[in-house]
Amino acid sequence: MKARNVIISLLFVLALLVFIIIKIRNEPKRRLILNRNPSRIEYTKFALCRMDCHHINANSVMGIVRNGQVNRGRSDVHKKPCPIFTVLGITKQKMNIIIIIQQCGTVAKVLDCYDANETVGCNCVNDETMPLSFLKINN
Numbered sequence: 048m049k050a051r052n053v054i055i056s057l058l059f060v061l062a063l064l065v066f067i068i069i070k071i072r073n074e075p076k077r078r079l080i081l082n083r084n085p086s087r088i089e090y091t092k093f094a095l096c097r098m099d100c101h102h103i104n105a106n107s108v109m110g111i112v113r114n115g116q117v118n119r120g121r122s123d124v125h126k127k128p129c130p131i132f133t134v135l136g137i138t139k140q141k142m143n144i145i146i147i148i149q150q151c152g153t154v155a156k157v158l159d160c161y162d163a164n165e166t167v168g169c170n171c172v173n174d175e176t177m178p179l180s181f182l183k184i185n186n
Contacts, residue, residue: 142164
């Protein structure tokens with residue numbers, strides 16, 4: 048009789064384990080979405096150089112971050128530890144802007160920013176140095 052109880056207990060534990068595995072596998076995956084209102088925005092020197100070359104200001108960048116379309120095909124949302132988003136939008140000056148943002152928590156780092164219609168090349172060098180940081184001021 049004791050062997051029978053052990054087998055029943057083992058089957059019960061096995062069934063419970065299978066149930067838990069099925070529940071975990073069927074759980075919806077968390078979607079990675081762009082934080083449209085980051086607490087801090089950092090700009091790499093490369094992005095600042097490209098912004099200067101294409102005459103794009105920080106207000107235009109913030110407008111595109113808030114209202115632009117995320118291009119999923121050109122974004123790397125599964126990059127670890129921080130996903131990269133490509134955001135497209137049009138500024139008030141009717142410039143078609145593309146911004147590449149790396150998002151880590153509430154901090155957004157602008158890696159690149161340029162006018163999609165501009166054919167002029169810039170003499171900017173992409174060196175992976177420390178980004179410049181700007182704190183957002185709530186008004």
